[in-house]
Amino acid sequence: MKVLIAEDELSLRESVAAYLRKEGYVCEVAADYDEASYRLSLYTYDIVVLDINLVTGSGIDVLKALKASGEHGTAVVIISANNALDDKLEGLDLGADDYLTKPFHLAELNSRMRAVLRRRKFDGGHVLNFNEISVDTAARQVWVEAKEIILTRKEYDLLLFFMTNKNRVLSKEIIAEHLWGDNSDLADNFDFIYVHVNNLRKKMTGAGAKYIRTAYGSGYKFMDD
Amino acid sequence: MDKARKKTGLLQKTSRIFVMLSFLLMCCSTVVLYFYVRHILQQEIEEELYAITDRIETSLQQGEAPYSMPPVIEVVEAAATGQKILRDTLLYDDTQGKMELFRELVSFRTAGNRTYRITVRDYVLESQKILAAIIFSYVLIIALVFILLFYLNRAGNAYLWRPFFETLEKIGNFSLIDKEPLKLQDPDIREFSQLNKQVKTLTEKVRDDYRNLKQFTEDVSHELQTPLSIIQMKVDNIINSAPLSDEQYKQLTSIQKDIKRVTQMNKGLTLLTKIENNQFNLVREIDLSEMIRDKIADFEGLSNDKIELVCRDTLVVKMDYHLAEILCNNLISNAIKHCSDTGNIRVETTFLTLTVINPGDRAIVHADQVFERFYRENNSVRSTGLGLAIVKKICDLYQFDIAYAFVKNMHVFTVTVPGDPVLLSVKTPKAKL
Numbered sequence: 001m002k003v004l005i006a007e008d009e010l011s012l013r014e015s016v017a018a019y020l021r022k023e024g025y026v027c028e029v030a031a032d033y034d035e036a037s038y039r040l041s042l043y044t045y046d047i048v049v050l051d052i053n054l055v056t057g058s059g060i061d062v063l064k065a066l067k068a069s070g071e072h073g074t075a076v077v078i079i080s081a082n083n084a085l086d087d088k089l090e091g092l093d094l095g096a097d098d099y100l101t102k103p104f105h106l107a108e109l110n111s112r113m114r115a116v117l118r119r120r121k122f123d124g125g126h127v128l129n130f131n132e133i134s135v136d137t138a139a140r141q142v143w144v145e146a147k148e149i150i151l152t153r154k155e156y157d158l159l160l161f162f163m164t165n166k167n168r169v170l171s172k173e174i175i176a177e178h179l180w181g182d183n184s185d186l187a188d189n190f191d192f193i194y195v196h197v198n199n200l201r202k203k204m205t206g207a208g209a210k211y212i213r214t215a216y217g218s219g220y221k222f223m224d225d
Numbered sequence: 226m227d228k229a230r231k232k233t234g235l236l237q238k239t240s241r242i243f244v245m246l247s248f249l250l251m252c253c254s255t256v257v258l259y260f261y262v263r264h265i266l267q268q269e270i271e272e273e274l275y276a277i278t279d280r281i282e283t284s285l286q287q288g289e290a291p292y293s294m295p296p297v298i299e300v301v302e303a304a305a306t307g308q309k310i311l312r313d314t315l316l317y318d319d320t321q322g323k324m325e326l327f328r329e330l331v332s333f334r335t336a337g338n339r340t341y342r343i344t345v346r347d348y349v350l351e352s353q354k355i356l357a358a359i360i361f362s363y364v365l366i367i368a369l370v371f372i373l374l375f376y377l378n379r380a381g382n383a384y385l386w387r388p389f390f391e392t393l394e395k396i397g398n399f400s401l402i403d404k405e406p407l408k409l410q411d412p413d414i415r416e417f418s419q420l421n422k423q424v425k426t427l428t429e430k431v432r433d434d435y436r437n438l439k440q441f442t443e444d445v446s447h448e449l450q451t452p453l454s455i456i457q458m459k460v461d462n463i464i465n466s467a468p469l470s471d472e473q474y475k476q477l478t479s480i481q482k483d484i485k486r487v488t489q490m491n492k493g494l495t496l497l498t499k500i501e502n503n504q505f506n507l508v509r510e511i512d513l514s515e516m517i518r519d520k521i522a523d524f525e526g527l528s529n530d531k532i533e534l535v536c537r538d539t540l541v542v543k544m545d546y547h548l549a550e551i552l553c554n555n556l557i558s559n560a561i562k563h564c565s566d567t568g569n570i571r572v573e574t575t576f577l578t579l580t581v582i583n584p585g586d587r588a589i590v591h592a593d594q595v596f597e598r599f600y601r602e603n604n605s606v607r608s609t610g611l612g613l614a615i616v617k618k619i620c621d622l623y624q625f626d627i628a629y630a631f632v633k634n635m636h637v638f639t640v641t642v643p644g645d646p647v648l649l650s651v652k653t654p655k656a657k658l
Binding site: 009011012016018019081101102103104105106152153154161168169171172173174177180182183184185186192195196215216217218219223 | 461469478484557
């Protein structure tokens with residue numbers, strides 16, 4: 001999976017690249033508008049992580065050029081410091097696949113990228129497998145071996161999030177934000193994440209899939225032994 | 226001093242002063258005129274009385290027989306001379322058949338070797354009538370003049386002060402949020418022209434400052450996002466890189482929490498500015514009851530509190546879709562945040578109102594400040610302190626009324642939509658379905 005990360009802030013670029021490399025992506029980086037345009041004109045990528053506010057130009061223009069060149073196989077995830085709805089709508093209108101506002105969690109970015117890639121691969125790409133677990137993301141169904149597991153909406157989202165971020169410590173903050181977005185601060189005083197994770201864990205363990213581990217007392221990790 | 230002293234309008238005040246002054250002037254001049262005219266008339270009578278007396282004396286000295294014509298002239302021989310007397314007296318006038326007031330001059334004159342007592346009288350009533358007539362016409366004329374002057378004066382004042390009142394009205398309507406600067410006339414009166422110039426300078430400065438402040442808030446919010454992202458990613462990376470102690474992990478997740486809080490605050494501030502800048506104009510008809518139903522589903526599993534929707538009538542409003550979402554979201558999340566452990570949250574909609582009710586332990590101390598940014602009742606609940614301020618801004622934008630009340634241990638927030646007959650008529654068939 002080949003990724004281009006177009007982001008002008010060095011630390012961000014490197015952090016994203018390092019994280020995605022660990023996830024098995026092949027990462028290339030572009031530090032400004034010109035470099036991003038240049039690379040996109042020369043090479044083909046599966047997915048582009050595109051910052052809107054590039055120092056020397058707008059990411060929107062990069063997106064326009066990309067779509068104009070007929071490279072429809074390249075997915076685009078926009079990251080922006082602007083929470084501006086206009087940018088978001090414009091980006092999505094122009095054919096971006098998803099939009100993330102800074103600051104975001106790397107696990108969240110990864111999960112979004114996976115979702116985008118799944119959506120783009122029509123032929124069976126919507127099925128996610130991990131050992132005996134398979135998730136049909138189109139039908140929102142979960143199977144362990146041949147047995148279907150019935151999950152609530154949040155439990156399903158949670159499982160998918162775990163499966164796309166294997167071997168990562170996911171703190172309750174990251175999970176809450178993934179499940180409830182801006183409203184996740186409401187979960188501050190309560191241990192609702194614990195309840196949801198526990199319910200999911202019970203269902204999965206009951207079917208023989210014991211992959212959700214506790215890390216550092218209050219975080220979680222989805223891993224094989 | 227009483228602070229709320231009743232204020233009088235400028236024109237009213239000047240009119241009042243004018244009326245008072247002219248009334249005073251009228252009274253004084255009338256009194257003066259009265260005494261003056263009375264004095265002249267009296268003098269006139271007395272002169273006449275003396276003249277008649279002199280004439281009678283002359284005729285007596287020429288040897289004519291003394292003759293009387295009572296009550297006007299009486300000549301009698303007197304034993305001795307006496308003091309001259311000038312006085313008013315009441316006598317029966319047989320020509321008129323009633324008592325009359327006379328001015329009387331009694332004097333003693335000698336003609337030959339006889340002494341005569343000559344009494345001459347004249348009607349006082351006549352002069353009094355003249356006096357009354359003069360005073361009456363004077364008062365009438367001067368009153369007419371004053372009334373005329375009063376209206377002329379008032380109209381004149383109104384004309385003169387018009388630029389001032391125009392300026393005053395414009396200042397009253399002045400709002401920082403307006404895109405246009407204050408437009409003032411340049412009147413031909415120097416002081417007013419100066420006033421307008423100063424007001425213009427002042428409002429321009431205020432607008433500039435406000436713009437700068439807003440820009441600053443926006444810039445800060447925006448510029449903070451990148452360093453926040455960097456911190457966030459680094460924390461994410463640390464959590465995943467090396468084995469940590471539980472204590473270290475706890476601190477790192479606490480940093481994550483704080484980053485989240487700053488991010489939320491940033492978003493809130495940017496949102497407030499955007500609402501002020503009127504950057505939301507995807508206005509369309511929105512079924513708020515429907516939207517709240519979706520929102521409640523979103524909040525599912527996020528808190529122990531049950532959220533109940535009581536939809537008495539569908540509430541349809543015309544507003545920006547995104548803002549409607551934020552409005553519902555903030556009201557409900559506020560209720561969740563401040564919900565006491567006992568009881569459920571209730572959301573009610575009617576034709577024109579949206580009410581969010583949550584149980585609480587005690588009323589908000591400063592209920593009037595509840596919609597102010599960064600107002601927090603206590604620090605036990607982590608919040609950005611912007612949620613309700615945003616709700617208020619949105620309500621202000623669409624002229625919705627928002628009110629808070631604490632009733633029977635319940636916090637009640639009510640949004641009232643101004644009744645719009647067009648919307649109502651649109652809604653009626655829907656309600657029937």
